[in-house]
Amino acid sequence: MTYREGRTLTVLSMFSGCGGMDLGFVQAGYEIVWANDIDEDACATYRRNIGEIHEGDVRNLEVPNIDDLDVLIAGFPCQPFSNAGNRRGLEDPRGQLYRICLEYVERLHPKAVLLENVRGILSIRSEKGTLIEEICSRLVDIGYEVHFKLVDATEYGVPQHRLRVIIVGVKRGIAPSGFRFPRPIEGMDLRLRTCLDVPPGTPNQNDVIRLNPQAMYLGSLIPEGGSWKDVPYDLLPDRLKRIRNNMRRYRWPNFYRRYHRDEIAGTVTAAFKPENAGVWHPTENRPLSAREIARIQTFPDDFVFVGRSVKAIYSMIGNAVPPRLARTFAEMLGNVLRGVPVDLGRPLVAYSQLGKRPIRPSDPEIVFDRPRRESTEESGRPVPHQLDLFEVTEAC
Template sequence: MRVIKDVQTMFKLVSLFSGCGGMDLGFHQYGYNIVFANDIDNDAVKTYRKNLGDIVQKDIKEIHEDEIPDCDVLTAGFPCQPFSSAGNRKGVADERGTLFHECIRIIKKKKPQAVVFENVRGILSIKNDDGNKLIHSIERMMDDVGYYVEYKLVKASDYGVPQNRYRVLIVGLRKDLNKRFVFPKPIKSDKLTLRHTLNNLKPDIPNSEHWKLSPQSQEIVPYIKEGGSWKDIPYDKLPERMKKIRDNIKKYKSPNFYRRYSWDEICGTITAAATPENCGILHPTEDRRYTVREIARIQSFPDDFVFEAGSIAGMYKIIGNAVPPRLAYAIAGQISEILEGKVNVEEEFAEQLAIL
């Protein structure tokens, strides 16, 4: 894993809800010194330790502020399920929604120069019980503890990630610094297609196994052409539930099940569930899911980052939940340059990101 800068001269990072380390890897690659990381998931923790080092496996509600070192930057990918448009959207009514307050508790005590939150796009639309938008509540709470906040729905492929993955990034800078965060400009690249991303995969590379399809999927997937979807499957071969949807497709808002991206397309969002029905997890020309290593590449993890979990489904889950390291790298660089008072940072990012 390439480190661009000397970690002895860079900022200290505290990472909460660290997952398997996608966000942390991007910051590490830019040269940040990770002084504390935390997650509760067994598979995520096992992989993090394998690749990045120490991590505290503990419920954040049980971590006292004094257990956490001082830091310059704090990141937190607090649980996104309650805010997901694909989930139950309970939002703050869900107990997991209150975990954001644990982040505020720690930020208030540690007072880092910068804070980065990552979440799904649904966080922009979900409302609290009082009818106010959750994102505005987050802004208000961050303002109350002394931070100017900027947030944006970003597309990972704008920052060198070979995946059209949309996520909300919320970045706060401490008010006494008299600085505001500006998101880096998109970086153009013609090397993000599946053809480019999955080339030169050696058979002995770690994590080359794939999660076998269900019997139902094994039967219908061969009918789907490269670049196609469930619409390629003959009607008489469809499961009964899908026949009902096909019969009244407008009523069901024209879903695009079993999407199989072509070699010359950028892959869609890799999800934690890795279900071929609901995400583009199918290989362009082979009748199978992507291997663990293939989806790791689509998420921009380097080949020397090895995933370990209790099951292969667990590996797909932690990769799907991760922040793409290249996206994290771009944000880490922008924060660093802003805190250091440098200008014209976008050109430097484009050059540095190209060599990752």
């Protein structure tokens, strides 16, 4: 199936937040025909920059009646699966929202699906094995060829080490030439310094989150490129002394990170706390501004964030999908849907062939082939290796 020249591709967006993923698709020429989020501040920002959005709990909304939908995108809430969140997994009510995404897919039958979430979904257990197995199996049942990969956002031009699982489903028969994840973007300067030269008067540059006096004092003691390990022991608060005394027990944490201007930034988080994110400006005695972290997330300077508090603005930026990452995948899906030949030079690995080790960003993309779950005694067949993934420390 191919599209006539000039056909505008359509997108339905779930859990849209302030619109990071949506913006990437808009930049790639798509039309957003429906979007939703529950957060009031994120919705206000979305309307300010992108367009109309249905505000409210998606569980209370009717599935829209959209014919011939091209792509459904969703970054369902990640806090239940992230060590920076509560890590309650499927026990958290938000941990069930991925099923709403799958219900929308089953009702609307878009030609392609793009889901994004934290690495923790690879190790969360569900009734059907792991959460990644449940999601992929359901998409296969509905009629999709499903690929997924753990990606580092730096591979796609984002100046930030941000590990995310990307799941792509393409309706069978849509991509006769095949399907692959886009190749990494090479040659871009991703150093933190590229995000810091903000012109005066740029929106949100004066929005700087306020930290408590103790955090500001500790931050002032940390040199560019350093962390809490550079603070003299006798100047640490008691709780950090206890951790320093038993680093092995606490898994060698690296709190209060102040990245060097020539480093690539770490993950921008929704909480933006000194103990789980590199919040400090490399040379000034302050946290990074909202505009600076928006640049690290690849939002353009004319994208204006609005909210009832500076904290709300930081949270929506940290929760967003980097637009540059989203645009890369939007362009790839656009080529697939228009019948443009796909670069098949990158390797694939079948899910059932993976050994018992964690998935890494350097691994090939994975095509889901529904591994069998019968035991050898019951079926007489050998059981394929299943993923045995350990929990990881990461930020949402």
